[in-house]
Amino acid sequence: MASTSRTRTGRGRGRGRGRGRGSGSSSLPPPPSTLPLIIEEFFIIVYEDPLVKKALPKKFAGYLDGQEPAKVYLRAADCGPRLWTVEVLFDGQGRMYLDKGWENFAIAHGVDFGCYVHLKYEGDDVLTVKVFDGTMCRRYYYSDDEDTDDESDDDVKPCIHPL
Template identity: 40%
Template sequence: MAGRGRGRGRGCGRRCCRGRAARPSSPATPSSSSSDLQEEEREVFEFVVVLKSDPLGIQRLSDKFANFVTGNEPVMLHLREAGCDCYRWPVDVFFDERGKMYLHTGWEKFARYHNLEAGCVLTFSYLGEADMSVKMFDETRCRRHYHGDTDEEDD
């Protein structure tokens, strides 16, 4: 898996992992790569989760999202920080007998690395094929940018 040797989910340090857009903001043109076109054509399902009392525990996802994947339920999701395509965190998913969907094994590691706590708001964007982009906001509702905080430019 890409990024496995980097340990603990740290980004690669590339410009895309420093809170900047991973691809140009110009609209797709006929000369755009096929992967850019495929990403824009995919149906993206977005939802918000507010972390409650135990942000490190198993997290329940939106019922509408669980219904969206019905018939094609993933056993694992690959979470990644929005705007950073360098590392994906594998997180096991399970469904209970009522069809409720939860993030399980791997979630605690993701939450610890990103210092998530009660009151944080996460926006999830499901991009298909078990790929999930996550934006994280703190209790002040300001977005957290993890890899942009440690620039090596100490002049």
């Protein structure tokens, strides 16, 4: 009798899975149009002067609609606690740009032509940044000083990039 029970259980599971697919089961995720818009991570590709203002994706700018910050704070992943203050511009047509302060961040982190810059929105206007070079490999940095709160953004102290 025990072997009969196993056989029935095995068959029952197989049929149940087959019927559930595409049948409007409540376990299916809602259609994309009903999901909340959450944009937390995105890339920008540096294909022009790396030191001029950088456009962020329109979708991300739309995500911040109604709460557009005047500035954001960039934090390089693996580079200590320092936050780089970067002014933000909105063009009134759905575009958001990293402006004043971006140049210092880019210099300090070796952002150059062909780099891919991954940004992750952490909330409270903070973006964590990872830089990938033209070979698609991530650059790792470390900070050689822990007390960076009194430093001016005008003093560009690069994170150290090990070879």
